[in-house]
Amino acid sequence: MAAEQITPGLYLVGTPIGNLEDITLRALRVLKEASLIACEDTRQTQKLLNHYGITTRTTSYHEHNEMTRAPELVLELEQGARIALVTDAGTPGISDPGFRLVSLAIRHHVPVVPIPGAAAFLAALVASGLPTDSFRFSGFLPAKRGQRRQVLEGVKLSPRT
DSSP: OOOOOSSSSEEEEEEEESOOOOOOOOHHHHHOHHHHEEEEEEHHHHHHHTTTTOOOEEEEOOTTTTHHHHOOOOHHHHHTTTEEEEEBBTTTTTSSSSSHHHHHHTTTTTOOEOOOOHHHHHHHHHHHHHOSSSSSOSSSSSSSHHHHHHHHHHHHHHHOO
């Protein structure tokens, strides 16, 4: 039995972190059936799309344009668009753009559908040999040395991996 076409809404699509084969069949289907793919970097996403023969139209959505692009995308979503949001690698909204668009979509009662995929911190954690029963994820460390040192000092006191 063939799956039905995806319904209107915002799809948060996890993409491969390094190997283009690390993508789910569901993610590929959503990228093919979406009316638009919003990308952190259209050039990076195009490599993935070309690899799988996906011809869906793309638009940029990154930290420098998300304040203006998020409302534009929500207007399209309210008109019945099926938009897939992707980042260069991993899950949108985890240390990558996406939070503003997701929040705005929710406020406008637009369905938001996560499409799981690769997550760099989880892959690193399970391969580390460290305890995985309790861990902390804090995103990227600050660029400034003093701030980075302060964060790491606080982490050192935590009993979690």
